[in-house]
Amino acid sequence: MASQVQPPQPQQLSLFDAAAPAAEPAARAAEPPLTALPAAPPPPPVPPRFQHPRAQRQILLGEHRVAYEFRRARRRSIGFVVSAEGLSVSAPRWVGVGEVEQALQAKADWILRKLHEQRERADRIQANRVQWHDGTSLPFLGDTVIVVLDPRTTGAVLHADAQTLPGVPRLTLHVGLPQAATQAQIREAVQSWLQRQARRVFEERCNVFAPRLGVRLKRLTLSSASTRWGSASADGSVRLNWRLIHFGLPVIDYVVAHELAHLREMNHSAAFWDVVRSVLPDYEHSRGLLRSEVLPVLE
Known part of the structure; x- marks a missing residue:
């Protein structure tokens, strides 16, 4: 009996069997070498904070x-x-x-x-930079003054109204300028008035404290320094920053007494502070106000 020839079975490829190697492709043309990309520029330096x-x-x-x-x-x-x-x-x-x-x-x-x-x-x-116009408000002797442009006024005149409502400034500074006045004109007029008031008040307070401290003030000048409220020299002269006029009288008295005390003690020793304390026992409070307050920028 003739044996039967079985037809060939299709080959199965297991997932774990290695695949037959593929035929080698035809030779390829040589590829050009890769060119290195230029390095990225370094980031700009961080500017100082x-x-x-x-x-x-x-x-x-x-x-x-x-x-x-x-x-x-x-x-x-x-x-x-x-x-x-x-x-x-x-x-x-x-x-x-x-x-x-x-x-x-x-x-x-x-x-x-x-x-x-x-x-x-x-x-x-x-x-706090001031914008100069009709209605500008400024601190003056610890209070608030409102600038009023009033062409009927000659120079600058301070008005006080004791009948104002609570919270409404009682002081108005009438400046003899028209409504169309420039900021520079208003600033010059108001600053000139403030400086005149500063000299008047400083002279009054120096006349009060100099005898109490036993010193003689030979010359008082106004300063516009940006970092110092006052200075004193051994020759008896004192310079006070006119912007102190924005503060209340206790702060002005502290700076006046401080500088006059230097006419006895040209230092900041314990002896110097004893001299200041002899006329202002609570000077630390006023000194703290002076350091913490931010004044309006009038330029």
Whole structure:
């Protein structure tokens, strides 16, 4: 009996079987070598968050880059000053830059806190910048005065109304200018009046405190300094910032007594503060008001 020939079974490929190698493709043309892409340019440097106008160096303190003024000085240790301009650092000539930067890192929290305080103060000053027009309000002797353009007035005349409603300023300064006056004209007229009032009030308060302190004032001049409220010289002259006229009388008295006390003690020793305390026992309160208050920017 003839045996039957079984037809060939189709081959099954298991998932675990290796696939048969594919036929080699025809030879390909040689590919050109890959050209390296140009490196991306480095990102621009992050500008300093706090920058002193005369900065020569900068450092990263925490998350903030601080550009600071650096100078050599005849002193025994590294000094830091944070002002409205920014951070200033002074160091002896024998101290290396690395040691200076270590000191900055050690003081980073204090420096950043003071820089933020100065920035916030600058923002408040900007917000207090006066816009000169009819109805502008200004602080005067701790009160509020409203500027009124009144062409019928000669010069500038202060009016006080004791019958105003609560919360309504009782003082108005009538300035002899038309409604069409420019901001510069209004500013000049009001500032001139404020400076005249400042001289009058300062002279009165000096006449009160000089005899009590046992000093003789030889000359009183007005100052417009941006960082100092007053100064005194050994020759008996005193300079007072006319912008003190914005404060109430207790603050003015503190600055007057402070400068007159320097005619006895040309320092800030314990003896000096005893002299101030002899005429103003609670001078610390007025000094605190002077430091915390932000005056209007009249320029």
